[in-house]
Amino acid sequence: MTNGHGQKLEMKKVIFFFLIVYAVERLLETFWKRTKLNGKILAPYSLPLIVTAYVSFYLAAFWDWYDLDRGSLYNPMMFAGLVAVILSLLGRLWAIKTLGVYHSIHIEIRERHELIQSGPYLYLRNPYYLSNVFEAIALPLIVNSKLAISIAIFVYVPLLLHRLILEEKALEAKFQGLFVDYKRRVPMIFPRFCRHMGV
Numbered sequence: 001m002t003n004g005h006g007q008k009l010e011m012k013k014v015i016f017f018f019l020i021v022y023a024v025e026r027l028l029e030t031f032w033k034r035t036k037l038n039g040k041i042l043a044p045y046s047l048p049l050i051v052t053a054y055v056s057f058y059l060a061a062f063w064d065w066y067d068l069d070r071g072s073l074y075n076p077m078m079f080a081g082l083v084a085v086i087l088s089l090l091g092r093l094w095a096i097k098t099l100g101v102y103h104s105i106h107i108e109i110r111e112r113h114e115l116i117q118s119g120p121y122l123y124l125r126n127p128y129y130l131s132n133v134f135e136a137i138a139l140p141l142i143v144n145s146k147l148a149i150s151i152a153i154f155v156y157v158p159l160l161l162h163r164l165i166l167e168e169k170a171l172e173a174k175f176q177g178l179f180v181d182y183k184r185r186v187p188m189i190f191p192r193f194c195r196h197m198g199v
Contacts, residue, residue, distance in 0.1 A: 012068055015078075015142060019062060022085065022139075026054075029092065030105055037101045039110030042170050046163040047106055053159050057136065057151040064145035081141030084134055091131035094120050099128075107167045115175050117182060125182065126189045129164045133157055133189075164189070 030051075096103045098119030102110070120127035136156050140148035168188070172179045 012065070015065060015068070018082070018142075019058075019065065022089075023058065025089070029096070034103065035101055036104060037110045037112070039104075039108045039113065041104075042107040042109065043163065043166050044106065046159070046166065050156070050159050050163065053151065053156040054136075057140065057148045057156055060148035060151055061139055061143050061145045064140075064148060065143045068143055075144065077141045078144070081138045084138030085142065088131040088135035088138060091120065091134070092128055095128040095131065107163065107170055109170050109174050113174055115171070115178055115182065117186070121186070123186065123191055124189060125168070125186050126164055129160055130189050132160055136160075 098121060099116055102114060102116060124130060136152035137149065140146075140152060168179075168183075172183075175182075
């Protein structure tokens with residue numbers, strides 16, 4: 001076995017370990033029982049659709065991990081993907097911590113709901129969704145998976161955006177003028193450069 005071949009196998013093991021650990025983290029993050037306030041769940045169909053799309057692009061990434069060659073293993077895009085995935089994780093955890101008892105894996109409106117405008121919600125109305133979009137694009141970069149990134153961009157991200165729009169409509173119905181003012185002041189998902197487009 002050549003030294004280069006041995007390095008390739010070691011790097012593939014590291015990536016495989018990262019993908020497994022990250023998958024476990026995502027399962028725990030999504031389905032872990034937290035203290036929360038229960039409310040009315042809207043569009044319950046959205047969660048299974050999003051989970052199915054997520055699992056599909058993750059499995060595609062695993063499939064392409066098997067075919068990683070030496071050039072892909074030392075590609076700058078792979079390292080950019082790793083960094084972006086870690087940043088997306090930190091962004092999601094910050095959003096979850098800020099929402100506290102109002103965090104839900106559903107679109108869930110409570111009778112005594114509070115409109116959170118602190119932490120990342122001071123800068124974006126939907127930092128959790130932005131983190132998910134980042135993750136969906138970054139994960140396929142790690143393994144150079146065209147199939148995974150296609151599923152992420154053309155299936156997962158549109159489903160996320162559909163759900164984001166439904167959630168914003170529900171929040172506006174709940175908070176009315178307060179949410180309209182929040183929308184006017186804080187961008188939907190992209191900071192600064194899209195502020196004037198109302199996004």
